[in-house]
Amino acid sequence: MKQSEIKILSLDTSSEACSVALLINGNTFESHIVEPKAHTQILIPMINKIIQNAGVTLSDLDVIVLGNGPGSFIGMRIGASVAQGLAFGLGLKIVPISSLTAIAFESFLISKLKRVLVAQEAKMGEVYLAEYIKGPKGWPKIVGEIQLKKITEPASINSDDLFDAAGLGWQLNSDLLLNYKKYINKKLDIFYPRAKFLLSLGYQGWLDNLAIRPEQLIPNYVRQKVAKKPLKKNT
Secondary structure (H helix, E strand, C coil), X not given: CCCCCCEEEEEECCXXXXXXXXXXXXXXXXXXXXXXXXXXHHHHHHHHHHHHHHCCCHHHCCEEEEECCCCCHHHHHHHHHHHHHHHHHHCCCEEEECHHHHHHHHHHHHCCCCEEEEEEEEECCEEEEEEEEXXXXXXXXXXXXXXXXXXXXXXXXXXXXXXXXXXXXXHHCHHHHHHCHHHEEEECCCXXXXXXXXXXXXXXXXXXXXXXXXXXXXXXXXXXXXCCCCCCCCC
C-alpha cells in the first residue's frame, strides 16, 4: 500500500506533550498540546477530534504508530494502553517507534549537520541519550543504543565531529550542556516528540514488517529500575 493510500494514527505521550497525528490519503492532521500531567484527560478527546476533523472513523484506520519512549513512565503507559486498546478493538497492529527517533527525524529536517544527539529528561539527575546520524533519504540511524546517563558524567560519544543537540534534556540540565559543549554545533529548539513525525517513520516500519500485535507491545522504559508490568487488554 502506498503512503498516499494508507490511513495511520500516531500518538506520543512520553513527554509533557500529548501529541496525536493522522495520515489520511496523503493528508496530515495533527494535534499537539504541551500540558503536563493531563494526558489521561486529553488524549482520547484529541484522538476523537482529529478523526472527526479528517472526516473518517476509527474503523477506517490501517495501522497505529506509537511513540514508545523512553520518557515519562506514567505518560508512556497511558499512550501504550490507549494504542493497545484501540488496536485490540479495531483488529489492528501497532508499529512502535522510539520517541527519541522522532525528535532526531524532525531535527534532520532543519539541521545542516548529519549528526544529532538527542537528550530527554529522565529525572533523578539522569537523561536518556541517543546519538543519530543522517541516513539515506534523511532517515535517522541510531549509533549504538539509547543510554541512561547521569547529567554529571563526562561526555562520551562515538565521534569527535560536531553535532546538533535536540530534546528537552539539554534545556533543563546545564551540567549536561557544559559537559558536551565542545561537541555541540548548536542547540535546536526541538524539545518534545511530535506525532506527525512518527507518521513517516511508522509507515516505513510498516513496510519493513515491524508492526506487532497489540499483546506484544512492551514500553521501552530503558531504566531497569522501572517495573515492567504487562499491559492489560482493554475491555
